[in-house]
Amino acid sequence: MTVTKIAVLGAGSWGTTFAKVLADCAADTDAETVITLWARRAEVAESINDEHLNPAYTRDIRLPASIQATTELLEAVRDADMIVLAVPAQGLRPHLTQIKDELKPGVLVVSLIKGLERETGLRMSEVIAEELVIAEDQVVVVSGPNLAMEIARQEPTASVVACTNEDNAKKVVSYCNPSYFRPYTNTDVIGVEMGGVVKNVIALAVGMCDGQNLGDNSKASVITRGLAETTRLALKLGGRAETLAGLAGLGDLVATCASPLSRNRTAGRMLGQGKTVLEIQTEMKQVAEGMKSAKAVTQVARSNGVEMPICEAVVRVLEDRLVVKDMANLLLSRDLKAEVRP
Numbered sequence: 565m566t567v568t569k570i571a572v573l574g575a576g577s578w579g580t581t582f583a584k585v586l587a588d589c590a591a592d593t594d595a596e597t598v599i600t601l602w603a604r605r606a607e608v609a610e611s612i613n614d615e616h617l618n619p620a621y622t623r624d625i626r627l628p629a630s631i632q633a634t635t636e637l638l639e640a641v642r643d644a645d646m647i648v649l650a651v652p653a654q655g656l657r658p659h660l661t662q663i664k665d666e667l668k669p670g671v672l673v674v675s676l677i678k679g680l681e682r683e684t685g686l687r688m689s690e691v692i693a694e695e696l697v698i699a700e701d702q703v704v705v706v707s708g709p710n711l712a713m714e715i716a717r718q719e720p721t722a723s724v725v726a727c728t729n730e731d732n733a734k735k736v737v738s739y740c741n742p743s744y745f746r747p748y749t750n751t752d753v754i755g756v757e758m759g760g761v762v763k764n765v766i767a768l769a770v771g772m773c774d775g776q777n778l779g780d781n782s783k784a785s786v787i788t789r790g791l792a793e794t795t796r797l798a799l800k801l802g803g804r805a806e807t808l809a810g811l812a813g814l815g816d817l818v819a820t821c822a823s824p825l826s827r828n829r830t831a832g833r834m835l836g837q838g839k840t841v842l843e844i845q846t847e848m849k850q851v852a853e854g855m856k857s858a859k860a861v862t863q864v865a866r867s868n869g870v871e872m873p874i875c876e877a878v879v880r881v882l883e884d885r886l887v888v889k890d891m892a893n894l895l896l897s898r899d900l901k902a903e904v905r906p
């Protein structure tokens with residue numbers, strides 16, 4: 565039997581949980597799979613190897629003993645058939661630069677990351693293909709309503725595995741389909757990625773509503789109009805409307821904006837309560853990607869002539885150019901128009 569080697573880079577909440585998804589799937593199917601999880605910090609790798617726990621990120625969840633953690637990046641990716649990327653968006657490129665000479669020909673590279681690169685406005689799949697000099701159809705994106713802790717607890721969850729080559733998406737699906745995780749394939753990589761990126765910015769706005777003690781009407785209005793602006797941008801960039809109405813669009817937006825587990829919603833709530841960006845970054849130990857990607861989203865939107873008033877307002881708050889209590893007034897006083905364009 566051939567052994568499949570999978571490397572997961574990033575032992576935070578989602579990287580650790582996704583390694584568990586892969587390991588549980590391999591156990592369910594009796595597949596010969598070696599899963600190596602790369603952690604930046606030695607104590608995290610030691611805890612995963614010795615105790616099968618990653619308390620800082622997945623609390624008391626017992627990880628499958630088959631997951632081997634290492635702090636050696638090149639050792640993790642050497643001979644890997646599939647490399648899964650779960651580091652924060654702004655830290656991705658330097659990692660790719662380090663691993664690019666170690667890649668096995670034909671390797672599949674899977675992005676779990678929901679962000680845009682700030683300097684270039686590129687989606688993660690574009691950064692990966694560019695930096696690793698691999699074909700677009702070797703890059704696969706996993707995105708959807710996937711709060712890591714719920715999946716770590718094995719609560720039933722669906723997701724999307726997107727690749728321009730559907731066979732490659734199916735291959736990745738075959739590795740990440742344990743009993744509690746149902747991945748659907750999609751060939752619309754742009755729609756899937758943009759759904760995951762922009763929902764983080766909208767969740768910041770919903771969190772701001774919470775911080776201002778606004779109720780469900782306000783939040784539903786932000787979520788729904790947020791989906792409208794996300795869809796406008798995704799369509800302009802070449803995505804498909806059905807994707808944004810699916811798990812990676814509406815599904816993820818609802819999960820993130822509703823859940824107290826969401827770091828983006830939590831960061832938004834803190835902004836709504838008057839905390840500064842610096843205070844929030846110091847207090848939160850985990851990444852809230854929307855805070856880093858919001859500006860790039862609005863820059864990409866502007867350069868494509870797409871109006872994104874909620875995202876624009878979030879950026880103004882993040883840049884200290886708007887106080888949260890004035891945000892609703894700014895959004896509501898815009899020119900009136902039809903909900904759906906004829």
Ligand SMILES: NC(=O)c1ccc[n+]([C@@H]2O[C@H](COP(=O)([O-])OP(=O)(O)OC[C@H]3O[C@@H](n4cnc5c(N)ncnc54)[C@H](O)[C@@H]3O)[C@@H](O)[C@H]2O)c1
Pocket residue numbers: 574575576577578579580603604605621650651652653654655676677678679710711712713849850851853
């Ligand atoms: N946590 C979730 O529920 C979830 C679900 C779906 C997608 N995602 C996405 O997955 C990506 C990773 O998120 P996460 O939740 O695992 O984050 P996290 O904050 O839990 O962990 C990030 C990991 O990356 C490491 N890290 C931080 N900065 C780094 C840097 N500059 N270079 C290298 N490593 C660095 C941290 O040590 C940690 O191991 C994000 O893009 C996020 O949006 C997260």
Ligand SMILES: O=P(O)(O)OC[C@H](O)CO
Pocket residue numbers: 678708709710711712764767816819820825826827828829851852853
């Ligand atoms: O905790 P957040 O806000 O980064 O959201 C996590 C996931 O993206 C939800 O699907």
